Amino acid sequence: LGIKIETIGFDADDTLWLNETLYLQAKQDLITLLSPYQEPELIESYLDKTELSNIRVYGYGIKSFTLSMIETALELSHGTAGADEIQQVISFARRMLSSDVQLLEGVQETLARLAIEYDLMMITKGDLFEQERKVERSGLAKYFKYIEYVGEKTPHRYQTLFVKYALDPAGFLMVGNSLRSDILPVISIGGRAVYIPYQHTWSHETDVGTELDGRKFYQIENISQLPDLLHDLSGRG
């Protein structure tokens, strides 16, 4: 109790707005498209495997995912997937890229309220072009003092932000839906973290083995509960 938080970091995808559902929809469409060639389970597992291994080659984001879908189509059809199918995969990508940003419940009001009392920092991972576009479409930029785009959310990367803006880790609280990217790296360097699980979080982001054992972080169900949690932490009231 009596913790003084000055800066609140927010993850964006699936913390402030819907993201993973776009990928799930495209994955479902790919399964339907390739159903003449393979069983759904095999298509899904091959795509998942390709996507994960391609992160190291292509990075995160829709374009990387699209190349993984194309590779999956070529491989699973044993080279018989034709131009028509590949063109359809590209149309899935274009639909994802042009989709509206759907804010999660309570986000707008909570940010508006917290921005009065705290410095807010958005820290989003992934493709710069895609993330900038979502920030713009979200209409949320006005609540944030800092907006940071990063390639990976490692402890070192957070540390760099603390140095850059002369932030005390003990006064920094990170909010997000990924144990791997939002919670673990921040508490490992002395910051605090609030985990808001999201039903469709990508397994890549939750699979952190035993690294979190014994580490302390907070968990809430909905972003709307954040002001009350902060109030409790500060020991006020």
Added chain:
Amino acid sequence: LGIKIETIGFDADDTLWLNETLYLQAKQDLITLLSPYQEPELIESYLDKTELSNIRVYGYGIKSFTLSMIETALELSHGTAGADEIQQVISFARRMLSSDVQLLEGVQETLARLAIEYDLMMITKGDLFEQERKVERSGLAKYFKYIEYVGEKTPHRYQTLFVKYALDPAGFLMVGNSLRSDILPVISIGGRAVYIPYQHTWSHETDVGTELDGRKFYQIENISQLPDLLHDLSGRG
């Protein structure tokens, strides 16, 4: 004369290291691959057109370019390009992504010299994942006080950097090979700029119409001439 420069901004691709040649090589390989279907000139012009229009959909970078190559292959083969050809296009992309960073002549020595006297800022546009990887492989990060990744190099984007780091535009000098991205936006908001033309600069970056008429910027042939230019500008010696 008597200009006091405090911070020097550097573009990265084709200013510090080779970049466009990777694209030209891949383009040449695509032309060879599609030669059974179309004339080289038509392949090239279709790819160029697709690439430009796709910037607005996908952004900059190798993954965006790869999707443009795939679309070109599908379109120009009238749907007869098969899995084998698409797989080859993907292999061009993987080669580009894994290629070594080749510094341009004089870069290392010039940065080492200037970093003693000035604050250096790298400002690079494009895909975050790809640019971060190049920065790391270049070994140049140690010379830069700031490294900034941006989606587009607009006057507004430079202005944001000036505000963020409390820089006086009059004390800022930008160095780059793109009239559109490095020169024009900086001088339009009161900064100074040094243009180093590069033989293979993408036409998208040089085609600025008459916007530069009557605007003042400096031009040198090689980055090694930069210290002398700065010396002259400062009125010393």
